[in-house]
Amino acid sequence: MSVKNILEHRNSVRHYDPDYKISPELLASFIESASKSPNGNNVQAVRYLIIDDPQIQKSLLPIAFNQQQVADASAVLVMLGDYKAFQDDNIIQIHEEGFQAGYFDESLRDYLANAAIGYYASKSDEDLRMELTRDVSLAAMSLVLLVNEAGLDTITMSGYDSRQLKETLNISERYLDVMLIAIGKGIKAGHRTVRHEVSKVIYRNILT
Template sequence: MTLKNIILSRKSVRHYNPNVIIARKEILDAIELASKSPNGNNIQSTRYLLIEDKALRTKVRAAANNQEQVETSSYLIFVLGDYRAFETANIRAIQDEAFEKGYFNQEIKSLLTDAAIVYYQGMSHQGYVKELVRDGSLAAMSLVLLLNEKGYQTITMSGYDKTALFEALDIPEHYEDIMLLSVGKGAEDGHATVRHPVEEITFVNAIE
């Protein structure tokens, strides 16, 4: 399938066949590829919590407006952003690794490291949230496309009570929620949805 066909055929699916089993390896392969998505300064803040345990799924469903797909899809992934990625030690470690692999010289390494450290210094909390959500959303989109390419259906979800969800999954405070992602084989097709005409959503040089 071409990328265009995947984009055109993908629909959010809310009813899944609960008997379909997806091997964890398949999900890990897709996550590995999704992690190649662009991310700010390559600090790699996005994390993926695979919720496999049935009892946990039931708890998550209760925290997610009782949405059926949370429990009946083959896989449930919680995409999170890790605030610790902004720490200088993480920034240095990533650029050191790339330098050691010979991807760039010492001068570029210092330039990239210093620029990233300065970029995050003194950033507001809202700024940090935006960074995590941008990076996590790009990765989640890649993951959605990859999983649809494999023949699965998906739905991204933000319809949950964050506090209840963090409590149910015992998630530490240094994580920000990005979205839940259900994956499986649809028992029913997702319904078709409309989009604004491109001329309505596109502006050239200035926007009102």
């Protein structure tokens, strides 16, 4: 199915077959492909906490305002951003790997690494939070496309209590939780949704 086709036909699914299990290998292959998504300076800050233990999934129910999909989906991914990715040692390491792989020469390695280090050095906490939100969101959309391409269903979710989630799943302040994605086999199609006419969302050159 083409990307266009998925986008035309996908809907968020809220009812899942609780007996359907996605293999860890398939889930890992979705994540491997999603990790190829664009990300700022290639610092690779996106982390994926897979929740597929039925008991832990059940414990998410009160945290996610009793949205049943967290219990019934094959897995719930907690989409995280790792603030540590902005540290110099990570940036240097990643660019060294690119150099070792033969993707660029020493001078581009040093230029890119120094540019990235300088870029993050001037950022406020709020800026860094936005950087993580962008990178995680792009990977999340890739995951949605990949999972739907495989004939499975998804729902992205921000309807949960972040503090309780972090406490229950032992997520430290090192990480920003951006959203959940429930993944599984839908047993009831998501309701269809409207979108603005395209002319309503496009501006050209200057906002009017």
